[in-house]
Structures are given as structure tokens and as C-alpha cells.
Amino acid sequence: MQQKFDLVLPFQLDSSAIRGRLVRLDEELWKIIKQHNYPARVNEYLAQAVALSIALANCFKFDGLFTVQISGSGPLRLMVVDINNQQDVRACARFDEQALSNLSEAEAKNIQQVFGQGTMVFTIDPAVGEDRYQGVVELTGTTLAESTHHFFRQSEQLETGVVLAGCKASEGLAGAALMIQRLPLPQNLVIEEKEELDDQWIHALSLTGSVSRKELLDKNLSNEDLLYRLFWEGGVRVHESQPVKAQCRCSQEKIKDMLTTFSDADRHEMVFEDKITVTCEFCGVGYSFTEEEL
Ligand SMILES: [Zn+2]
Numbered sequence: 001m002q003q004k005f006d007l008v009l010p011f012q013l014d015s016s017a018i019r020g021r022l023v024r025l026d027e028e029l030w031k032i033i034k035q036h037n038y039p040a041r042v043n044e045y046l047a048q049a050v051a052l053s054i055a056l057a058n059c060f061k062f063d064g065l066f067t068v069q070i071s072g073s074g075p076l077r078l079m080v081v082d083i084n085n086q087q088d089v090r091a092c093a094r095f096d097e098q099a100l101s102n103l104s105e106a107e108a109k110n111i112q113q114v115f116g117q118g119t120m121v122f123t124i125d126p127a128v129g130e131d132r133y134q135g136v137v138e139l140t141g142t143t144l145a146e147s148t149h150h151f152f153r154q155s156e157q158l159e160t161g162v163v164l165a166g167c168k169a170s171e172g173l174a175g176a177a178l179m180i181q182r183l184p185l186p187q188n189l190v191i192e193e194k195e196e197l198d199d200q201w202i203h204a205l206s207l208t209g210s211v212s213r214k215e216l217l218d219k220n221l222s223n224e225d226l227l228y229r230l231f232w233e234g235g236v237r238v239h240e241s242q243p244v245k246a247q248c249r250c251s252q253e254k255i256k257d258m259l260t261t262f263s264d265a266d267r268h269e270m271v272f273e274d275k276i277t278v279t280c281e282f283c284g285v286g287y288s289f290t291e292e293e294l
Contacts, residue, residue: 007241008058009223014235016200020180021055022223029174031246032091035284041100041108042093047166047175048144050091053081054244055177064127072118072139075099088247090282110142120147158182161205165216176216180208207231248283255287259294267294
């Protein structure tokens, strides 16, 4: 039987040059959320950022690591999600818990209040060969989705529409993303054809925008039914889904390598009760070493 959630489902709208990705996350994202024990307000944004990262990573063809980093001057000052081409994803955040809980309900819905002035940075680190790609966008509008739209507009990438949903309580799915992208128009279109494609795109954007948070996170609504409910009119075709896994990539070896980049004197400063202990910020696993081991 095909997996129902914790996957990314590529799809295509029939008879138009529009493709999309539906990401719906359950157990795997709950695993990440439980590892951290962050406040609910952080979890909601973390879930959105994870779903967004998976949707984007699935669109960019790359062999290596894709990272989304959101940082700013606000109470939620840093959020990092990374995902490799095996679709192993991990995420963490840094925040001021008190300042975050001081925000009103309305303020907590506004990224300008939550993250403050800041940026969202998309990085692709290729495994070998090719150059590193980095795209930066200022946090714009009130949601992460709006900032993402802004990124695609300013970076001359494909026109893109995205809706994100993140958990509030441990019921329903943990997070979801619905994204559509307009493929490049063929050359030598006559004006009527171009107008028709423009209309189709605007229509698809409004359908995408009409999806509710409740629908995106509803465990009883299948991925296919969700897409059909939105796009039945013009027809929608789904491709093979790809599973996503919560998986950190830290190891004794990697942490050791990292620590050996410090000078002996700096390392000596880190010693506590005869050991240097490092806790992975992504997954919370601790590693300890004696100075001699390093
Ligand atoms: Zn880890």
C-alpha cells in the first residue's frame, strides 16, 4: 500500500503549463517537533518552514544539501531546515521564549512581529562539482508564503504560488504545503494563446489560495481528494510520490572533525568535568570527547 503522508506528491494540471507539489507531513514531522520541545508558536513556524523546504527541494534538481534559513531581529531569531536528496530532513530554531509569549495572537500570526526584520536564505550545496547556489529574500508581507512569493518574483525563477500550514495542537497532520509553478511559456505563441495561459495561471493561483488550513491538515482527506477538490474542473494528474524522513546527519565522526578545527587552547576552554560535550542542535543527541581523543 502506498504511504499516505510524510511525502511529497508532484502533480500537473491537465491542459495547462502548470505543475505543482503537495507536501503533507505526519509522523516524521511530529518526530522533529517532539525532539525539540519548543513552544507551540515556534512549532507552527517550524512546521511551515519544513513543508516549504520539502516542496522547494523537490522542484530544484540538485545532488547535495538544500537549506532554508530564516533569521531576523525578532523573538524567533533563527530557524534552519535542511534536506538532502534522500529527502532526509531536519530542523531547529533559536528564540527568546519570553518575548515570543508576550506577542498577542494577532502579532504571532505576523512574521514581521515574530521574526522581525530579516531574511530568508535558500542555499543549495552540491555534493560535488557544481557551484553553490544561494538566493536571499527579505522577509516581506505577513507570512512565510508571502516572502516565498516575493523571492520567486525578484529572482526571475518560475512564477510560483504557495500555501503553508503548520500544526497548532497534536491533532491532524503536523504540516503541509501546496505549491504550484508556471512552466516557461513556449516561444511564438499568438496573443490569444498567451492570454489563455495567463488566465489559466491566475485561475490556478486563486484555486490554490482557496485551500484551507483545515483541509491541508485533515488526516481524513487523502492527497488525491484534496487536489481533485481544488482542480477537478481542468483536471489534475498526480505523479509518483516520494517519501520524506526525519533524519539527522550528525555523527561522532562529524562532531569530532568539527572540534578539531578549533585550536588546542579554544578546545581547552570547552572542557567541563574532563570532557568536551557537544549537543547536536538539530536532534538533541549529545557527543562527548576527552581532550586526548581530539
Ligand atoms: Zn543531530
